[in-house]
Amino acid sequence: MYKSILVPIDLAEIDLAKSAIAQAAMFSRTFDAKVRLLNVMAMTPVMLAEYVPADFDTQQRETSEQALAAVARDCGIDGAHLSSIVRQGGIYHEILEEAADIKADLIVMTSHRPAMRTYFLGSNAGHVVRYAKCSVLVVRQGAAT
Template identity: 45%
Template sequence: MFTRILVPIDLAEPQMTEGAVTYAEALAKAFHSKIRLANAQSLTPVKLLDYLPQDFNENIRRGLESELSAVAAKIDLPAARISTALLFGPIYQTILAEAERWGSDLIVLCSHRPGMDRFLIGSNASAIARHATCPVLIVR
C-alpha cells in the first residue's frame, strides 16, 4: 500500500524523532516500504554571514548529516530501504517539495501538543498536513 514513506524529523527533538521513526519503521516493515528521513534547516540569514567562519555552512552540514545517519542506523530495515535528505529552506515548503520530488506516498511526522502560539501562527505539521498531496500521519 505504501512504498515510499517520508519522515521529516527535527534533530533538536529526539523524543519526537523517535516517535515518528517508530511508526514509520512499523509501517515500512508491514508494507516492505522505503523510508527517507528528511531534516529541513532554515537558511542562515545573510546579515550574519560576515560574523561567521568561512566554513560555517560546511561544518553545520557535516554535523547534521552525521546526526541524520545516526538516526537512520537505528532503523531495523535493510540499508537499501533507508535514505536521508538534508534540506535547506522554509521548513514545510521544503518538506513538501521533497515529498513530491521523491514520490512519497505517505508522510509520517511528529507534532508538538498545540498551544495558543500554534493556533495563532500555525505549525509546520499542520501546514504539511493541509498542503501535502499524499496522506499524512501525525504522531503525538
C-alpha cells in the first residue's frame, strides 16, 4: 500500500517524534516501504546575520545532520529502507517539497494538541494536511484519553 514514507522530525523535540517514527517503522515492515527522515532548519534571520559567524548555517546543518543520523541509528528501521535529509527553509513548505521530490505516498508526522492560537494562525501539521498531494497521518501528542 505504501512504498515511500516521509517522517518530518523536529530535532528539538525528538521524544515527540518517537511515535511517528514507530508508525513509519511499522508501515515500512508491513509494506516493505522506504522511509525518509527529514529535518527542516530555519533560515537565519537577516537582522541576526551580522551577529553570527560566517559559517553559522554550515555549522547548524552539520549539527542537524549528526543528530538526524543518531535518530536514524536508533529508530529500528532497516538501513536498506532508511534515508535522511536536512533541508533549510519554511517548515511546511520544505516538507511538501521533500514529499514531492521522493514521491511520498504517506507523510507521518506528530503534532501537539491543538491550542487556540493554532486555530487562528494554523500549524505546520495543518498546512501539510491541507496541501499534501499524498496521505498524511498525524500522530497526536498530549491528547486526553
